Amino acid sequence: MKKFILAGALVAAMASQANAQSPTSIAINIERSSLQWTWTQGAPPDDGMVTQFNVKCGRASGSYFTNIPIVDPAARSVPVKQVITGIGQWFCVVTAANEAGESSPTNEVSFLAGTVPVAPINLIVVGK
Secondary structure, three states, rough: OOOOOOOOOEEEEEOOOOOOOOOOOOEHHHHOOOOOOOOOOOOOOOOOOOOOOEEEEEEEEEEOOOOEEOOOOOOOEEEEHHHHHOOEEEEEEEEEOOOOEEEEOOEEEEEEEOOOOOOOOOOOOOOO
């Protein structure tokens, strides 16, 4: 049986930023954010090829009720809005898989999906 090596960290990153954010709980804009990971094929005997990544998310740490398969072996990111079902606190991991099985998960990331708009300013009263 072949095994997987899932290397690196899963991070929540703003699509408009060049560098990924550290894996801490951050507030993100669902429309502009993605989950990103790294994966490197292992050396023999742990050299199984990946056929898909499984992005697993849930509302509590360690409890993932969504499992979104990404069937592109070259994929290393997915838009946040593709893998979660609403605003609020989320916890996500990624696994690698093929016909022989599934790897252990990445580190878990936590983020608050959905951001509050900036407050209006300069309220005035205009008389007529």
